[in-house]
Amino acid sequence: MSAECFWRTLAVLAAMALLAQAANSQHRVSVPQTKTFTAPDRAFRFSYPSDFQVCTAGKIDPCLQSFIPVCEEDALVCVIYPAKRFEDTNFGAASFQVREIRRNEMMTPDVCATPYPIEGASNWPEFLLSAKHPVETIGGVQFLHGSSGGAATSHWSDTNVYRGFHQQRCFELSVSQSGTNPEVSDPPMKTLSPEQQKKLDQSMSQILHSFRFSN
Numbered sequence: 001m002s003a004e005c006f007w008r009t010l011a012v013l014a015a016m017a018l019l020a021q022a023a024n025s026q027h028r029v030s031v032p033q034t035k036t037f038t039a040p041d042r043a044f045r046f047s048y049p050s051d052f053q054v055c056t057a058g059k060i061d062p063c064l065q066s067f068i069p070v071c072e073e074d075a076l077v078c079v080i081y082p083a084k085r086f087e088d089t090n091f092g093a094a095s096f097q098v099r100e101i102r103r104n105e106m107m108t109p110d111v112c113a114t115p116y117p118i119e120g121a122s123n124w125p126e127f128l129l130s131a132k133h134p135v136e137t138i139g140g141v142q143f144l145h146g147s148s149g150g151a152a153t154s155h156w157s158d159t160n161v162y163r164g165f166h167q168q169r170c171f172e173l174s175v176s177q178s179g180t181n182p183e184v185s186d187p188p189m190k191t192l193s194p195e196q197q198k199k200l201d202q203s204m205s206q207i208l209h210s211f212r213f214s215n
Contacts, residue, residue: 033049033050033051034047034048034049034050035047035048035049035050037054037077037079038214039076039077039098039214042214042215043166043167043169043213043214043215044098044171044211044212044213044214045211045212045214046096046098046207046208046210046211046212047206047207047210048079048096048207048210049203051082052079052080052081052082053079053080053082054077054078054079054080055071055075055077055078055080056076056077056078057074057075057076057077060072060073060075060078063078063080063095065093066083066092066093066178067092067152067155067178067180068092068093068150068152068155068156068157068178069093069178070092070093070094070095070097070157070159070176070177070178071095071097071176072097072099074099075097075098075099076098076099076100077097077098078095078096078097078098079095079096079097079207080093080094080095081093081094081095081200081203081204086192086196086200088190089189089190089191089192089196090179090180090181090182090189090190090191090192091177091179091192092155092157092177092178092179092180093176093177093178094175094176094177094178094200094204095174095175095176096173096174096175096204096207096208097173097174097175097176098171098172098173098211099171099172099174100169100170100171100172101163101170101171101172102170103116103170107165107168107169107170108165109165111170112163112164112165112170113144113163113165115127115128115129115146126148126161127146127147127148127159127161128146128147128148129144129145129146130145130146130147133145134146136162138162138164138173138208138209138211139209139210139211139212139213141164141166141213142164143162143163143164143173144162144163144164145160145161145162146160146161146163147159147160147161148161154180154181154184155178155179155180155181156178156179156180156181157176157177157178157179158176158177158178159174159175159176159177160174160175160176161173161174162174162208166213167213167215173208173211175204175205175207175208177200177204
């Protein structure tokens, strides 16, 4: 190999190495940073993106700001998706939440799995059991899967509910999304694109399926 050919080959290899390094650097930057939430009693844990808002028991109010709240006041923890990512759309809010279900009677697997009537709601159940997908495995544990929803003055909410009985306690995980009827404005509000909805669904599913009981 001539000296000219050698140096030309060396230059090409060096350029390829620099491009690969730059690509790897960009890939590392694009990976979202995550945090781990561990319950104060260490009963469970899960991971979530570091830029999501987190509200805990006794301090839930900051996560109740949407027109139809996607967090419950009795939640143990609620994680909120950054609404600013979908500005100028009909998106309201989205959340992952963990609650502990308590009843007057002793908690059992059957009591935990029963969607009791909502007080003052004409015997409407807390959630409807999913006929197509009644069970969801999360962290190696089977959870009963159902759904609930609501609407008020051109706003709506949809929630996927997951009930699990563990160590004599009943835990409810849920993923909720709320929004506004796009037809309430003229021109109609933009709705989430399929790509935006997919990104939202994937983010919330990753949080849900990172849930683990710690004991």
